[in-house]
Amino acid sequence: MxxxxxxxxxxxxxxxxxxxxxxxxxxxxxxxxxxxxxxxxxxxxxxxxxxxxxxxxxxxxxxxxxxxxxxxxxxxxxxxxxxxxxxxxxxxxxxxxxxxxxxxxxxxxxxxxxxxxxxxxxNEAESAAVDARQEIDLRIGASFTRLQTLLLQNKFQWGEYANAEGRVLLSYGPCQFPTLGLIVQRAWEIQAHVSEPFWYIYVSHRQDGKLCEFKWHRTRLYDQASAALLHELCAEAPTATVTAVEGASKSRWAPTPLSTLEMQKRGSQYLRMPGERIMKHAEELYQQGFLSYPRTETDQFDNNYDLKALIDAQAHGGAPWTAYAQRLLAPESNLFRWPRSGGHDDKAHPPIHPLKPYNGGDREKEQLFEFIVRHFLACCSRDAEGQETRVIIDIAGEGFTATGLMVTQRNFLDIYRYQSWGGQGELPLFEHGQRFQPAQILLKEGHTQPPSRLTERDLISKMEEFGIGTDATVADHIQKQIERGYATKDEATMQFSPTPLGEALISAYRKMGLSNLWLPTLRGVIERNISAVAAGRRSKEGVLQEAVQAFRADFEAAQAQSHVLEQEVSAIVFGGAPPQLNANGGGGGGGGGGETFGACRDCGAQLQLVLNTEGPPSIQCSSFPMHRLRIDLPRCTSAVAVSDATCTNCTHGAVRLLDFRFRTGLLPPGFPPAMSACVVCNQQFQRLMQITQQARGVGVARAFQLISGAGMVTTCQVLHAAGSAYQRVRSAGVRLQGSQTLEWLASNSYGGDMQQAADSAGARALLAELMYDTGIEPTVGVMRSGDDWRWVDGVEAKLPGVAAVMDALRRKYPNLPSKRVWDW
Missing domain, CATH: 3.40.50.140 (Rossmann fold)
Incomplete structure (x- = not known):
């Protein structure tokens, strides 16, 4: 060294x-x-x-x-x-x-x-840029993946979208969804297209054994009567007069050197090979020493690069391109030319090029290697040259043009078999002022066509345009659409279509007004900022903070409107079938969607009125299970509907009243057979809920609060009431969440010895949740005779694990009072 x-x-x-x-x-x-x-x-x-x-x-x-x-x-x-x-x-x-x-x-x-x-x-700055991208993608991807999956996985029978265990993972990625958005947006453009008829005049002429077609200068008309009138004028005076004959030299440029994205775009088009497999084969060819590094943004060769030595490496043996490589090196051929620059240089790697002949063994690798060799030899070759002829004629005042091309020097086209040049070919010989009778003057009808679905090349080009992903990750983001069941690809045409699930997810975020979650704009900004970190112009911390704040706001908005996700998945994927309670046999609690009637006071999502097939109607939060709110209405309820009237007392957001009708035989005394009430703040409704003692699936704390209606109680009373409440609710055939803990509580006596309950981690956790959720402040009391179990400062030492429970609660509930609620 x-x-x-x-x-x-x-x-x-x-x-x-x-x-x-x-x-x-x-x-x-x-x-x-x-x-x-x-x-x-x-x-x-x-x-x-x-x-x-x-x-x-x-x-x-x-x-x-x-x-x-x-x-x-x-x-x-x-x-x-x-x-x-x-x-x-x-x-x-x-x-x-x-x-x-x-x-x-x-x-x-x-x-x-x-x-x-x-x-x-x-280079520490380049490493910091990768750290920034990883952390942004982890936080955003994990939060939205959990939101989508937890919200929807147990509310529908997922069928083909589910894995072997019958579960579904609805993943979200900050590059994955803008990519999906491009596919869905093109599908919407196709759906929105309304085909319109148009008419045009077609003229053809045969001379010297050659047929040439003339294009109308007006191109097309959308008014049939006007087109027919002009065609009639031409048909009545069909003599054509040559008004101009023009000739010009034309060139077809050889390709620029090959970058990673260009290799994926051209490879998917020419070889019908997915970008993900192209990158896999290219990596293996590089590791085996046949290719230069395949992940590069550079599409120009440094002037000191020995290109002729690389060409010479391909000029020996019996490959189909050997003879061309030899010709390219021959001075008398005048075929070699320094490759044209594509304008990009990442200052790290040269363009992709072959290093030595590939000895074969894998058909797809052979195809890719051949394409890379032919592309390299083509970019080192002169442009193709040709002579273009344009003939302009006049018929009854209407102009028409025929264009022909004669290729004079094929040059790079001899090796680059993936492209051709030419159209109508060489035209017959016309002279200025010449008059002739065309073989055909026809009025033809056509129809406008919708845009075609995106091919893999189109998709990569758009991702490159908007800065979605990097040259190293673009292929993976595209492949993810297929693996996740969000899109399909027609292998014959290499075109992408969204699945109903992919369209439903994008449609939901569009209806929420959260364009950052599926349009490429924000991701492009993030990628530019990450590049600025790599260049040392910005700090990793600053870029992270900006991105996380932007997506946090979108996450809160998405969570508040999570019912829209349910509605779109129901409508587009399942034909309008409503969400169901535990459709896949998942854990208890939560359930399907229903009619929304107002904002949830706790999380900002929507309260829903759900008319269950069994049991009384229920009220739930649309963001379940992120917010585990579910309240079953009293069994005396015979009918309930969402009113047009809005509560005038609720200040957290608009909440519509519910119109109740009750079965008088089951209704407690003192309550009317019908009422219109706000379920959030109406005291009469809340008193009815307390008396009827019907609560389930909303967590132990809420069950205790609704059933007992207690205020200041001792810890012993809290646990005893929770156990008793659970026993009563179970006897009614209702299952609460946290049932294992409550089963344990219900099977014990709490009137005297509390040590066994205190020693149970489940009991401690239950107690902590009860204290916070209900806002109950226990009085100072003795749980058991003797000083050993008196609730005093330092209770953490008496009950191992209580401190850990409280720390966990403070992390879970940032607004938990700072005073030590355990110092009783």
Missing amino acids: PGVGQVEMVFTSVAGHLLELEFEPRVRSWHSCSPKDLYDATVNKAAPKGENEKIKRNLQQLARTCQWLVLWLDCDREGENIAFEVIQVCTEVNPRLTIRRARFSALVFADVSRALANLVLP
Whole structure:
């Protein structure tokens, strides 16, 4: 090594990212917190269990005995981030390491030697850009995936969308959904298209054995009578007069050097191969030494690049392009030309090009390698040349033009078989002033056509235009649409169509007015900001804060309008079938949608009136299970409907009144047989709920509050009442959530010895929830005779686990009072 002398070098490897960004343990379980909490939860990078742990141990074992750490990772942002992961792992056991970065673009001796002679420091800004993208995608993707899945998975029979266990994962990704939005938006454009008839005059003429067709200067008319009148004039005076004969030299440009996105676009079009497989094969060809690095934005060769040596590597053997490569190198052919620049240079890698002949073995790899070789040879060739002729004629005052092309030098077209040039071909010989009778003068009818569905090439182009993803991730984002059941691809035409599920999700966010969640605008801004981090112009923290704040606001709005998601999925995927309670046999609680009648005071979503097939109607929050609110109306209810009148007392949002009719035989004394009431604030309705003692599925605390109506009570009374309430509700055939804890409580006596209840983690958790949810402030009291169980300061020491319960509650409920509610 330069400046070091002779050294012993030990090589090892990693397999992609060594560390994985993950949430802290307390929020990893889907039911451990509200999805909204993921915007503030701590994230850490750690080696996932399995192979990565073994790789980490191997790196640390080697690092202990080394003085230098030389990083030979891929020279792009992802490679730079992996380099810093390796640095983190190695410096944990040897902080004295000298760290350097090798920058190379191909696994060839000359490039590797050059990199070793010019070691540099790793680029922290590029690594920070990847960290920013990973954290943005993790927080946004996890929060919306949980929102969509928890809200919908148990409310419909998912059928073909479900996995082997009958469950459905409705994933969201901040690049995935704008990509899906492009597919859905094109489908909507096609659906909205109304075909219109038009008419045009068609003229053809045969001369010297050649047929030529003339195009009308008006192109088309949408008024049939006007088109017919003009056609009649031409038919009555059908002599055509040549008014102009024009000739001009034309060129068909050779392609520019190949970047990653261009390889995917052209490969999907020419080879009918998905971008995801193109990248997989390209990676393998690179690792085997047949290609340069396949992830590059550069489409121009440095002037010092030895292109003729690369061409010469393809000029030997029996490949179909060998003869062309030899011709390209021959000075007398005058065929070689320095490739035209495409205008992009990532300063890290050259364009994709072949290094040596591929010896075959895999049909798709052979096809891809052949395309890359032909593209490289074509970009090093001269443009195709041709002579274009335009003949303009006049018939009864209407102008028509015929255009023909004669290719004089094919040049790059000889090797680039994926393209052709020419249209009508060489025209017959016409002279200015010549008069002739056309063979046909016809009035033809046509119809406007909708835009075609997006092909993979179209989709990649649009993603590139809007900055969705990177050259390394675009193919994965497209493949995700198919894997998640959001879109399908016609293998014959390579065109994408949204599935009903994909369309329903996008339609819901459109109706919510949350364009950032499915249009590419915001993602494009984020990608530009991430590029600014990589360039050192912005800080990772600033970009993270902006993106998280923007999506947090959208998440809150989506959660408040979650009933729209239910409605769109019901209408588009399931033909209007209403959501059902536990349609897939999931856990208890929550359930289907219904008629919305106002804002939920707790979370801002919509309250829904659900008319159940069994049992009384119920009221629930549309954002269940994020907000586990469900209240069954009294069994004396014979009918209930949403009124047009709005509550004048509720200040948290508009809430419409419900019109009740009751069965008088079941109605407690003192209540009218009909009432119009606000279920949020009407005291008479709440008193009826308390008396009828009908509550289920809204959590233990709410059940106790509705059934007991207690105010200041002792802890003993809280637990005893909860157990008694549960016994009464179970006897009515109703199942509460948290049933295991309540079963335990109901089977014990709480009038005397409370130690057994206090020792139960379930009881402590129940007690904590009761205290917060109901707002009950227990009096100072003795749970049991003797001082051992007197509730005093330091109760955490008496009841192990109480402090942990309270800490968890404070994280779950940020607005929990700061005073220690456990110091009684």
